[in-house]
Amino acid sequence: xxxxxxxxxxxNGMPDKNTIEMLIDQAxxxxxxxxxxxxxxxVGAALLCEDGSVYTGCNIENAAxxxxxxxxxxxxxxAVSEGKTSFKAIAIAGGADRIPDAMTSxxxxxxxxxxxxxxPADFYVIMAxxxxxxxxxxxxxxxxxxxxPGNMKIRPLGHES
Ligand code: THU
Numbered sequence: 001x002x003x004x005x006x007x008x009x010x011x012n013g014m015p016d017k018n019t020i021e022m023l024i025d026q027a028x029x030x031x032x033x034x035x036x037x038x039x040x041x042x043v044g045a046a047l048l049c050e051d052g053s054v055y056t057g058c059n060i061e062n063a064a065x066x067x068x069x070x071x072x073x074x075x076x077x078x079a080v081s082e083g084k085t086s087f088k089a090i091a092i093a094g095g096a097d098r099i100p101d102a103m104t105s106x107x108x109x110x111x112x113x114x115x116x117x118x119x120p121a122d123f124y125v126i127m128a129x130x131x132x133x134x135x136x137x138x139x140x141x142x143x144x145x146x147x148x149p150g151n152m153k154i155r156p157l158g159h160e161s
Pocket of ligand 1: 036039041042043058059060061068069070071072092104105106107110
């Protein structure tokens, strides 16, 4: 499997309002699946693929702590393992006691995983505060000067030609 060279279109691919709301709803409902005995902080994610399919994820914690995986990476790894290679956006919802009352922004490790598979200028991170409000930023805004496959002149997954 080869890796990414981005077929980005200069950042005009931000999902429309209905799509954003649909992704937020899925991220919010995934918070119920979070396995969070240690932090009690639930996170749900919904990842929109270029072909319109959506892969969801939740955070899954571990007694040894470091094996814990974030909701965003769960969604990415589910999608990639099913053969998806092109992505448009991810919605994230989170909160203590499973109450999504404030915005959750992705951790550095998850941003780096996004960098592996997405065009930083044309992949959007939707950070929801419940259904009330959200903030949408490109990966480039969240991870300026990020290091990715392009820096190694490696072609991204799904863009090998
Ligand atoms: N977490 C996520 O799942 N995504 C984020 O964007 C931030 C943090 C999880 C990891 C851990 O299970 C809990 O939230 C507290 O850090």
